[in-house]
Amino acid sequence: MFDPLDLYDSPVVEVSHNVVEPYVSTGSSKVNEQKNKYFFEEDEEDIPITVLDLPAIKYATPNVVLTVLKLLRSDTQLNFKCDNGSNTKIESEEDIETFCIKREISKTCQDEIVDWYVNRWPNSLLNTLSKIVNKIPKLKTTESKDKLLGYYTSIVRYCEQHKQTEETEVSTLELILKEASLRISESCGRTAFPSMYRDFQFNNLQKVIQLFEPSMTADNLGWKTWGASMVLSQTLVEDDINFDFNSFININKQKKLRVLELGSGTGLVGIAWAIKWKELKEHNRQNDKSIDMEIHLTDLPDIVTNLKKNVTNNDLDGWAFADTLDWTDPSSFIDQYGEEQFDVILVADPIYSPDHPQWVVNMIDKFLTPGGICHFEIPIRDKYAKERQVLVDLLEENKFKVIESKYEEGNDDWGLVKYLYRKIIRKK
Numbered sequence: 001m002f003d004p005l006d007l008y009d010s011p012v013v014e015v016s017h018n019v020v021e022p023y024v025s026t027g028s029s030k031v032n033e034q035k036n037k038y039f040f041e042e043d044e045e046d047i048p049i050t051v052l053d054l055p056a057i058k059y060a061t062p063n064v065v066l067t068v069l070k071l072l073r074s075d076t077q078l079n080f081k082c083d084n085g086s087n088t089k090i091e092s093e094e095d096i097e098t099f100c101i102k103r104e105i106s107k108t109c110q111d112e113i114v115d116w117y118v119n120r121w122p123n124s125l126l127n128t129l130s131k132i133v134n135k136i137p138k139l140k141t142t143e144s145k146d147k148l149l150g151y152y153t154s155i156v157r158y159c160e161q162h163k164q165t166e167e168t169e170v171s172t173l174e175l176i177l178k179e180a181s182l183r184i185s186e187s188c189g190r191t192a193f194p195s196m197y198r199d200f201q202f203n204n205l206q207k208v209i210q211l212f213e214p215s216m217t218a219d220n221l222g223w224k225t226w227g228a229s230m231v232l233s234q235t236l237v238e239d240d241i242n243f244d245f246n247s248f249i250n251i252n253k254q255k256k257l258r259v260l261e262l263g264s265g266t267g268l269v270g271i272a273w274a275i276k277w278k279e280l281k282e283h284n285r286q287n288d289k290s291i292d293m294e295i296h297l298t299d300l301p302d303i304v305t306n307l308k309k310n311v312t313n314n315d316l317d318g319w320a321f322a323d324t325l326d327w328t329d330p331s332s333f334i335d336q337y338g339e340e341q342f343d344v345i346l347v348a349d350p351i352y353s354p355d356h357p358q359w360v361v362n363m364i365d366k367f368l369t370p371g372g373i374c375h376f377e378i379p380i381r382d383k384y385a386k387e388r389q390v391l392v393d394l395l396e397e398n399k400f401k402v403i404e405s406k407y408e409e410g411n412d413d414w415g416l417v418k419y420l421y422r423k424i425i426r427k428k
Contacts, residue, residue: 049125049135051147055116057158062172064116065155067109069179071136072148074186076210078199079230080411090133099133145187152187155180198225200268204238207275211266211310221352222303225266227412228349231419232377233272235408236346242375243280259295260342262350262363267310267322269346270297274320296342298325298333327359330366341369348377351384357391365398370428374400380407380418388420400424 057065090099100110110129117126126132139148159177185194200209214223236242261270277293297307297320307322325333345368350360364374378388395402404423409416 047125048138048142051139051143051151053123053126054136054139054151055121057155057176059121060116061112062176063109063112066172066176066179067105067113068136069152069155069176069183070103070105071133072140072183073103073179074140074196075137076197076199078201080198080227080413090130096129096133149184149187152180152183156184200225200230200233200272202234202237202272204240205272205276206279207314209268209271209275209314211268211271212306212313213266214306222263222265222299223306224413225268226349226379227410227417228377228379228419229265229268231408231410232346232348232375232421233269234410235377235421236269236375237272237276240280243277256292256294257344258340258342259293259344259346260367261295261297261346262325262327262360263347264297264299264307264322265303265348267297267307269348270295270320271310271314271316273346274316275314278316278319295320296325296337297322300324300326325363327356327363330363341372342367343369343372345372345374347374349379350376351378351387351391354387357387357394360391361394361398364395364400364426368426370426372426374424374426376420376422376424377408378420378422380420395424399427401427 054068055064090096100106113132114127114129117123117132126135156177159173159180162173182194195212195214198211198213200211202209211225213225259270259273261267261273264270274293274295277295281293297311298304299307301324304322304324311317311320311322323333323336345364347360347364350356368374378391380388401424402422403425404421406421408419408421410419411417
């Protein structure tokens with residue numbers, strides 16, 4: 001059976017099996033006095049905190065612990081990188097309020113955590129809401145994963161031991177247990193990560209694309225955005241010639257460009273194309289150069305539901321269509337949309353099975369019009385060197401000509417990856 005984890009080496013997080021006692025905040029203890037002694041000339045706003053400054057569930061109120069766990073949530077990622085607040089300072093009351101709303105931290109919880117650090121367990125480094133929302137999220141970048149995991153697991157253990165408390169506390173403890181479990185998942189690599197949003201920003205594209213990624217339940221690879229999609233999207237949108245309608249007039253006489261993406265996954269490539277076309281059309285409208293285009297984002301049925309959601313969330317209803325296209329049997333797609341061929345086909349990271357080269361070439365051969373263009377982006381994975389060569393051979397056999405080829409590099413969840421970009425044309 002094909003195991004998707006063979007595609008990458010997920011970072012291993014070692015978790016100690018020793019009993020972890022609940023962390024106790026140092027507050028205004030000797031540790032804090034030492035901080036003041038050695039940093040007396042430094043603004044307290046710039047003095048970092050440690051895990052020891054976080055409230056232990058054994059002593060703090062449930063709302064205080066829940067608030068801390070929400071502050072430690074992973075932020076929305078931008079281009080596979082997560083800004084945990086290390087470079088951005090939240091200063092104004094309006095920004096603080098917006099931050100708390102996004103983290104689902106109520107006014108009651110805000111007041112309780114400030115009271116904790118002012119009166120219950122005094123700590124001058126965290127005695128205002130501004131200090132709390134600026135310092136605690138930074139622990140994700142300044143503290144080791146092991147220390148944070150120790151803190152999270154101490155909370156989980158406490159919640160499990162105290163499930164039979166008063167009914168008024170049970171619901172809050174369940175919320176705490178859920179948040180702590182999510183923080184542990186977020187610390188254990190992409191394959192364990194819960195459902196998330198990612199933002200993608202590209203040169204030459206005004207709009208920031210936001211994609212929803214479900215957790216990788218049952219190792220469904222189509223629920224993750226892969227690095228090849230980001231690299232291909234940038235390659236496409238940074239060069240306006242890819243969207244020059246005049247270059248396709250000899251291909252399509254009806255003044256409508258038809259685009260198909262194969263194996264869209266979360267939809268990044270197709271969505272980037274549609275947004276770029278939408279932006280150019282809005283610009284050209286002023287010059288009376290209205291251009292029509294339709295793009296179809298396709299994948300398997302269990303992936304298409306999320307794909308449609310991402311199309312809608314990026315305001316592309318009516319601009320882009322998401323539907324099922326099975327590479328082994330495209331009949332349902334043909335029944336719905338007809339057999340008219342496409343001027344452009346987009347394909348990112350299509351090879352993770354020995355069968356894929358033949359299937360992909362079959363789809364291109366069936367759906368790409370004579371003179372049409374296909375854009376490929378393929379990761380250079382040692383495991384699939386044979387399949388890449390088979391793909392190249394099959395394209396040549398089917399009279400597809402490579403008109404541009406280059407190696408590129410880009411980030412993924414597991415670091416820097418090398419890619420091969422190819423632009424091919426179907427000979428007339």
